[in-house]
Amino acid sequence: MIEESEELIAHMRYAIHLAKKAWGQTHTNPMVGAIIVEEGQIVSEGYHKRSGGKHAEIIALESYEGSPKEETTLFVTLEPCSSEGRTGACTAAIIASGIKHVVIGTLDPNPRHRGGGIALLESAGITVKVGVLEEECREMNMIFNHWIVHKRPFCAIKLAMTIDGCMAASTGHSKWVTGEVARKDVMSWRRLFPAIAVTQNTVSSDNPKLTSRIEDEIFSSRRFVFNRELRDLENYKNYHLFTDDFKSATTVVYGDKASKDHVKTLEANGIESWKINESEGKLDIGEFLRLCAEKEIPGIFIEPGPKLATDLIANGLADYLFIYQAPKLLIDQKGYSLGVDRFSQVMDESIELIDIKRQQFGEDALIRGYLKP
Amino acid sequence: MIEESEELIAHMRYAIHLAKKAWGQTHTNPMVGAIIVEEGQIVSEGYHKRSGGKHAEIIALESYEGSPKEETTLFVTLEPCSSEGRTGACTAAIIASGIKHVVIGTLDPNPRHRGGGIALLESAGITVKVGVLEEECREMNMIFNHWIVHKRPFCAIKLAMTIDGCMAASTGHSKWVTGEVARKDVMSWRRLFPAIAVTQNTVSSDNPKLTSRIEDEIFSSRRFVFNRELRDLENYKNYHLFTDDFKSATTVVYGDKASKDHVKTLEANGIESWKINESEGKLDIGEFLRLCAEKEIPGIFIEPGPKLATDLIANGLADYLFIYQAPKLLIDQKGYSLGVDRFSQVMDESIELIDIKRQQFGEDALIRGYLKP
Numbered sequence: 158m159i160e161e162s163e164e165l166i167a168h169m170r171y172a173i174h175l176a177k178k179a180w181g182q183t184h185t186n187p188m189v190g191a192i193i194v195e196e197g198q199i200v201s202e203g204y205h206k207r208s209g210g211k212h213a214e215i216i217a218l219e220s221y222e223g224s225p226k227e228e229t230t231l232f233v234t235l236e237p238c239s240s241e242g243r244t245g246a247c248t249a250a251i252i253a254s255g256i257k258h259v260v261i262g263t264l265d266p267n268p269r270h271r272g273g274g275i276a277l278l279e280s281a282g283i284t285v286k287v288g289v290l291e292e293e294c295r296e297m298n299m300i301f302n303h304w305i306v307h308k309r310p311f312c313a314i315k316l317a318m319t320i321d322g323c324m325a326a327s328t329g330h331s332k333w334v335t336g337e338v339a340r341k342d343v344m345s346w347r348r349l350f351p352a353i354a355v356t357q358n359t360v361s362s363d364n365p366k367l368t369s370r371i372e373d374e375i376f377s378s379r380r381f382v383f384n385r386e387l388r389d390l391e392n393y394k395n396y397h398l399f400t401d402d403f404k405s406a407t408t409v410v411y412g413d414k415a416s417k418d419h420v421k422t423l424e425a426n427g428i429e430s431w432k433i434n435e436s437e438g439k440l441d442i443g444e445f446l447r448l449c450a451e452k453e454i455p456g457i458f459i460e461p462g463p464k465l466a467t468d469l470i471a472n473g474l475a476d477y478l479f480i481y482q483a484p485k486l487l488i489d490q491k492g493y494s495l496g497v498d499r500f501s502q503v504m505d506e507s508i509e510l511i512d513i514k515r516q517q518f519g520e521d522a523l524i525r526g527y528l529k530p
Numbered sequence: 531m532i533e534e535s536e537e538l539i540a541h542m543r544y545a546i547h548l549a550k551k552a553w554g555q556t557h558t559n560p561m562v563g564a565i566i567v568e569e570g571q572i573v574s575e576g577y578h579k580r581s582g583g584k585h586a587e588i589i590a591l592e593s594y595e596g597s598p599k600e601e602t603t604l605f606v607t608l609e610p611c612s613s614e615g616r617t618g619a620c621t622a623a624i625i626a627s628g629i630k631h632v633v634i635g636t637l638d639p640n641p642r643h644r645g646g647g648i649a650l651l652e653s654a655g656i657t658v659k660v661g662v663l664e665e666e667c668r669e670m671n672m673i674f675n676h677w678i679v680h681k682r683p684f685c686a687i688k689l690a691m692t693i694d695g696c697m698a699a700s701t702g703h704s705k706w707v708t709g710e711v712a713r714k715d716v717m718s719w720r721r722l723f724p725a726i727a728v729t730q731n732t733v734s735s736d737n738p739k740l741t742s743r744i745e746d747e748i749f750s751s752r753r754f755v756f757n758r759e760l761r762d763l764e765n766y767k768n769y770h771l772f773t774d775d776f777k778s779a780t781t782v783v784y785g786d787k788a789s790k791d792h793v794k795t796l797e798a799n800g801i802e803s804w805k806i807n808e809s810e811g812k813l814d815i816g817e818f819l820r821l822c823a824e825k826e827i828p829g830i831f832i833e834p835g836p837k838l839a840t841d842l843i844a845n846g847l848a849d850y851l852f853i854y855q856a857p858k859l860l861i862d863q864k865g866y867s868l869g870v871d872r873f874s875q876v877m878d879e880s881i882e883l884i885d886i887k888r889q890q891f892g893e894d895a896l897i898r899g900y901l902k903p
Contacts, residue, residue: 318693318694318695319695319877319880320691320695320853320855320883320897321691321695321867321868321869322691322692322693322694322695322696322867323695323869323880325877326874326875326876326877326879327872327873327874327875328873328874328875328876330874330875330876330877331877332877333877334877467861470859470861471861480693482693483880484882484883484886484897484899485880485881485882485883486843486868486880486881486883487869487874487877487879487880487881488840488843488844488868488869488870488872488880488881489869489870489872489873489874489879490867490869490870490871490872491869491871491872491873491874492869492874494694494695494863494867495694495859495861496694496696496860496861496862496863496864496865497861497862497863498863498864499700499861499862499863499864500700500701500862500864501699501700501701501703501860501862501864501865502699502700502701502703503699503701503703504692504698504699504703504704504705504706504707504860506699506860506862507692507696507856507858507859507860507861508858508859508860508861509857509858510693510857510858510859513857513893515888515890515895517888520886522888522895522897524693524857524895526857
């Protein structure tokens with residue numbers, strides 16, 4: 158067994174690096190990386206490339222050409238599965254390999270399986286160490302961790318605002334709140350999530366692409382446009398979302414009270430659409446999320462305006478918040494900010510973020526975390 | 531001359547540590563620390579204790595018992611003064627000492643003297659190195675640096691707010707926005723500034739002490755209470771600011787339209803006060819700051835409510851902002867936030883913070899920086 162903790166950490170870091178090669182490509186599965194280490198050297202490696210593909214441990218074991226020595230150790234970022242899936246249980250393969258030491262990053266997030274893989278390995282006489290770079294191993298699979306437990310999409314919101322809480326000037330102008338470096342970081346989250354959503358307002362005013370360009374590869378997740386009344390249909394041809402190379406990945410989400418003529422226009426133009434119920438003059442986003450679940454979309458990255466963001470947060474529909482914060486103040490009571498029309502009594506009525514991460518991008522900061530239910 | 535940069539930095543760090551022993555006690559002078567180093571050892575040290583007291587370099591030189599060797603080096607956090615003051619020019623004393631190497635943290639912030647000390651030292655054959663831990667050396671004297679150039683007080687504002695920009699609930703409730711660790715950090719800034727100001731609103735609702743307790747020493751800066759109309763006089767006896775051990779350090783600032791009866795009550799109770807002009811139904815804080823300048827108060831730490839904060843920021847009266855930000859959202863359009871009643875057109879109308887520092891205190895963050903003029 159490898160004892161030195163610095164070495165353990167370095168190996169697990171490399172396994173994480175491997176896992177992340179499939180950043181955003183494994184849904185509804187998690188990203189997982191695995192390596193086999195002998196005498197301090199990595200002698201085999203693997204990562205899970207896509208749902209339905211081989212598990213990381215299996216790839217690492219299959220490409221391992223030696224025969225295990227006493228100290229040969231398998232590192233894997235996530236607890237190996239103990240149930241026979243499409244690709245066979247990883248625990249069985251590890252036991253069969255003869256490797257006697259396993260280092261695991263984080264436990265299976267599914268309470269039904271949590272610890273089951275470890276128990277199987279240990280009962281076969283394998284030494285198991287758990288929790289090396291635990292947080293990193295867990296965090297990269299925030300979407301999977303949520304999906305596997307709740308079976309509804311992990312709903313994340315991205316906002317950009319000033320320190321004084323403004324997302325746009327009184328006119329609605331918001332280009333740009335944050336700087337280029339922060340906006341570039343958004344690309345990698347767009348790449349992670351299997352789906353992105355914006356409102357028609359955003360499409361009409363900003364004409365966004367919602368693609369992510371990372372290392373010269375342009376990628377688009379599935380794109381949703383919330384357009385309750387099917388407004389501004391006449392301009393569809395002007396918008397990237399309906400004309401670019403990924404236009405087939407765009408779905409318009411409209412309300413059940415939208416005009417039939419508009420629906421016909423939509424269909425005549427070959428634009429995919431989902432009809433959902435309206436409630437109180439708003440799209441029922443809860444229903445939208447249930448539809449996403451049915452279609453096995455495990456996570457959605459919403460880039461909303463202030464109104465939709467407020468709705469999602471105030472109604473407990475958002476699970477996670479990405480707030481890019483620019484160190485400036487708009488000092489305008491009519492600027493667009495979050496908030497419902499209520500009369501709060503005490504500060505304790507606030508909604509807290511938990512498991513907070515802070516990063517800096519140029520002069521801007523990213524504050525992200527789970528919305529405390 | 532000491533060549534190794536790590537050693538240089540370690541020595542300058544110690545000189546900064548010495549300087550900060552007089553944290554908030556040297557106004558209107560800067561904090562300065564000095565050491566003399568021989569063969570890697572600190573053989574003498576000094577720091578400026580209070581205005582009128584000896585300069586750091588002089589103390590270090592006077593307690594230096596050896597005679598300078600070739601490599602004997604004086605470290606000082608701030609460029610030595612070249613003009614004869616109450617305590618004699620430091621440059622002359624350094625030259626007279628025979629020390630041939632001087633390491634300086636940061637230049638004199640006064641454009642009239644900037645570089646003058648170095649020129650004198652160099653013309654006497656002394657090697658001078660400038661800029662070791664420059665930012666730290668400069669930043670600890672943010673008040674002095676401003677005062678010496680502008681001859682008006684360095685006006686800093688402290689705010690606590692949620693990520694969505696709320697400073698209080700709709701009711702005005704604000705206890706507490708941030709956690710204990712963040713609130714403790716405020717103590718050290720209160721200790722740094724020679725004066726603190728709050729509004730009578732804050733006194734009436736929170737009854738603050740505005741003292742700072744650091745290492746069991748309780749300290750109070752001069753305290754100002756903005757009370758334009760001299761409201762709530764009948765309750766003075768209930769408030770710490772007018773009854774505690776530091777009550778003589780409290781000054782009420784009222785407007786020229788306050789009732790004469792109220793002014794009499796104030797005087798009858800022996801409460802010190804300043805009368806200033808009102809303009810548009812508000813205290814003319816610009817005049818207040820000019821009065822502070824006359825009284826040689828080089829810096830003021832204002833802990834304002836949303837209205838006063840907005841006024842100070844929007845009217846360019848604030849120089850520096852301390853924003854303690856709690857990772858929570860009030861989601862209330864009626865919560866108290868910053869902002870004037872205007873209609874901004876574009877995000878570029880924002881007021882930027884520059885030279886930004888970010889720190890974490892528990893779950894909260896402090897974002898501080900200069901308001902870009």
